[in-house]
Amino acid sequence: MAKSKQKKVVHHLIRLGKSSLSVVLPANLARSLGWKKNQRVVVKRVPRGILVKDAMTKHR
Numbered sequence: 001m002a003k004s005k006q007k008k009v010v011h012h013l014i015r016l017g018k019s020s021l022s023v024v025l026p027a028n029l030a031r032s033l034g035w036k037k038n039q040r041v042v043v044k045r046v047p048r049g050i051l052v053k054d055a056m057t058k059h060r
Contacts, residue, residue: 009026011023011024011025040054040055040057041054041055
């Protein structure tokens with residue numbers, strides 16, 4: 001069976017301070033999700049990695 005022809009994009013982790021890391025998402029991915037600057041997201045540990053999704057909460 002042939003594997004999926006999706007292009008695999010690898011990103012690096014960036015250190016922000018002493019104990020925080022970040023990863024930069026491609027702009028086209030953020031636009032397709034409708035995410036904006038300062039978007040609130042939930043980060044959850046799952047068996048094979050992490051899950052990042054919209055927090056779906058009102059910010060006051």
